[in-house]
Amino acid sequence: MVAESRSRISVIGTGYLGATHAACMAELGFEVLGLDVDPTKIESLSAGRVPFYEPGLEEVLTRNLANGRLRFTSDYTEVAEFADVHFLCVGTPQRADSNAADLSYVExxxxxxxxxxxxPSIIxxxxxxxxxxxxxLAKRIAELAPAGADVELGWSPEFLREGFGVEDTLHPNRIVIGTDSPRVEAAMRRLCAPQLDEGIPFLVTDLATAELVKVSANAFLATKISFINAMAEVSEAAGADVIKLAEALSYDDRIGGKFLGPGLGFGGGCLPKDIRAFMARADELGVEPALSFLREVDAINQRRRARTVDIARGLIGGSFAGRTVGVLGAAFKPNSDDIRDSPALDVASTIASLGAVVTVYDPEALERAQREHPDLRYAHSMLEAARDAEVVLLLTExxxxxxxxxxxxxxxxAEPRIVDGRNALDPQYWRSRGWTYRALGRP
Structure with missing residues (x-):
């Protein structure tokens, strides 16, 4: 049995999820050993440098490196000897040849x-x-582990929002553990004791339900975002104001106002690939029609990008050839430097491919954007990006x-024209200052 007196855990994988989880578990008082096969990540984290932007994480990381509760390695043998509880936090990106999840890193x-x-150990x-x-995976572990049945697997999905990862780890809105093992449940309750003392809900489910919780949540949120963006399409055609429409809907407590922000749509490393993988898995299970609506959710989201390009093109006379365009935003959302499936960069690259000179500025994501999109120009301030622009696009809020x-x-x-791709500005005020203002879903 896992010794109750031990408070040593490992975290396998030190990307966004793993690095945040490792640092925050150390913050909660546990001894933590993080592992990654990428030596550059280990070197960076061991030196107190977070290799991505996440508010507050570097302070938590450096504090716990200094007090000795947190360290990093690339040695699996060291991890196996150090901890009795191992958190598996590696990535599951979309496969290159299909919509399905790539499980090679997990495996x-x-x-x-x-x-x-x-x-005796717990994963x-x-x-x-x-x-x-x-x-x-549980069957695979039973076959491979010398301790056999004394190595048990549970599944506890993460619910982190980029930009709020530290807060969401230390103070989650719920904790879910998929297991039928009293030992795994007891270990999770011990590890989550500080959160349970706060009264945070703790749900015990079977493995399959725990796996479905995260993808179901992401599918619902993606659907809600695409719903209001579909209403934006209708609003534009009807001459209505989708912002006022969303406000009216938000007062219905069955609907609520969260994720009813119309605009350029969702991106990042979770929602797009998760809903596609969910559809692919439903097809494998023989229930593809149950999730067929997610195809339209995805399509609506992609159409917002094309519509933003069309609005900008219309403002400058119908062609981007030889025109100068300023883009504000590269990350898929604010308070992050994540550019995975970024709507902002997708729009910027599309406009550049149509002949425009496009200059992009983002407070945190420039370095990543430059590596992935060398076709674009980059500036180090908002005013520099907008200089001589015939139209400015605000694409990350x-x-x-x-x-x-x-x-x-x-x-x-060059001309005071702006496309507000996130409905982040006050149209009346900007128009009163002489700007031609356009936004998605607004007159």
Whole structure:
């Protein structure tokens, strides 16, 4: 049995989820050993540098490196000897050849760790995986681990919002553990004791239900975002105002106002790939029609990008050839440097491919954007990106852009035209300052 006196855990994978989880578990008082096969990540984290932007995480990381509760390694043997509870936090990106999730990183982690577990141990998966994966991995672990049945698997999905990862780890809105093992449940209750003392809901389910919780939540949120963006399409055609429509809907407590922000749509490393993987898994299970609506959810989301390009093109006379365009935003959302499936960069690249000179500025994501999109130009300030622009597009709703002074911006642009892809600005105010203002779903 796992010794109750031990408070040592490992975290396998130190990407966004793993690095945040490792640092926050150390913050809660546990001894934590993080593992990654990428030596550059280990070097960076060991030196107190977070290799991505997440508010507050670097402070938590450096504090717990200094007090000795947190360290990092690339040695699976060290991890197996150090901890009795191992959190699996590796990525599950979309496969290159289909919409399905690529489980090769999860499988490689299990195949590397399990053969070294010669004493009673618990593995708790946190990665987002297709339903049925955990059951298959549990059988694989039983085959590979020298301790056999004394190595048990549970699944506890993560619900982190980028930009709020530290808060969501330390103070989650719910904790879910998929297991039929009293030992796994007891270990999770011990590890989550600080959160349980706060009264945070703790749900025990079977493995399959736990796997479905995360993808179901993401599918629902994606559907809600695409719903209001579908209403934006209708509003534009009818001459209505989708912002007022969303406000009216938000007062219905059956609907609520969260995720009813019409605009350019969702991106990032979770929602797009998760709903596609969910559809692919439903097809494998023979229930593809049950999730066929997600195809339209995805299509609506993609159409918002094309519509934003069309609005901008219309503002400058119907062609981007030889025109100068300023883009504010590269990350898929504010308070993040994540550019995976970024709507902002997709729109910027599309406009550049149509012949425009496009200059992009983002407070945090420039370095990543430059590596992935060398076709674009980059600036180190909002005013620099907007200089001589014939149209400006606001595509990531950073506070810096929401609070922009239209008079100051007007001094550097060639023409005061703006496309508000996030409905982040006050149209009346910007128009009163001489700007031609357009947004998705508004007159």
């Amino acid at each position: 490689a982690a299990v195949d590397s760790l399990a053969p070294l577990l010669d004493h 708790i998966g946190k990665s987002t995986v297709p339903v049925g994966t955990a059951e298959r 950073w506070a810096e852009f929401r609070d922009a002074d239209p008079d100051e911006l007007a001094k550097v642009v």
